[in-house]
Amino acid sequence: MKCDRQTLPIATIREENPSLRTFSFKGKLNAQPGQFVMLTVFSQGEKPFSIQDVDDRSFSMTIKNVGPFTDRLFQMKVGELVSVRGPYGKTFSEKQGRVLMVGGGFATPPLRFLAKSLKSAGVEYLTNINGARTATDLLYADDFQEMCDVSLVATDDGSMGYKGTSVDLMEIALAKEKYDQIYISGPEKMMKAAVKVAKQYDIPYEVNLERYMKCGVGVCGSCVMDPNGFILCMEGPIVDQDALKGLEDFGVSHRGKTGRLSPL
């Protein structure tokens, strides 16, 4: 098995909000929207992160500080070394035509990369719905504004845009306009609700799933989903409507570090 590992210094660190930072690296990564890398912080092991941007010479990930690994990363400075292997996983299909993206919380990084790619491919019409708890938690509001034909915002507390969820806004958008394809990335319960709406309108959709990943390359079995043994790190993380039908875990349960199944 080929292992594309690069050891690189952190090139820039941008604070998105108090708990989210975008880390960029100078290096070539032949990645497509939806893919992820395994990032090593020496002394803390290796963890998966979605790619939020790539160009000819650099790439970046937006990361939330949630535990020991990310906490150590947040203590690091520009110039300190990490190691990256990848990219891994299945990409978004990147259908053209009229496209709706629905994002929630800190799962929007792959949608930012997707918007950039769709725009450069000359997509006919692109709407993004970006949801978060509060205005402070919203990611990439200016970027989506620039890259999409329509950029809508929903916050739970109404501190920016529509007061409600991104799925509420999705229903409003679909009642007004026709779309050919929907791409969804957010907390799993939010994605489950969004899938229900996409089904009502009979529009093809893809979701971005996360499970506990240790190897990222189909070897360890930690990301396998029930009941059919779907290997998310290789057959996902982007899952289309046909593959999703077989995944009883979706929106219901997941396996943690030890492999034990627990409710979401």
Ligand SMILES: Cc1cc2nc3c(=O)[nH]c(=O)nc-3n(C[C@H](O)[C@H](O)[C@H](O)COP(=O)(O)OP(=O)(O)OC[C@H]3O[C@@H](n4cnc5c(N)ncnc54)[C@H](O)[C@@H]3O)c2cc1C
């Ligand atoms: C394909 C994929 C893409 C991801 N992209 C991003 C991203 O763009 N930005 C981001 O901030 N986070 C992303 N994550 C989640 C990220 O991997 C975890 O937040 C990180 O591993 C937490 O490590 P920790 O030691 O800081 O916290 P921990 O205390 O270990 O965990 C905090 C939470 O993260 C989950 N988690 C921990 N380790 C993993 C792991 N190896 N795989 C999956 N979940 C884990 C735990 O179940 C727990 O809910 C992604 C996960 C996957 C599977």
Ligand code: FES
């Ligand atoms: S993370 Fe090891 S098989 Fe998927």
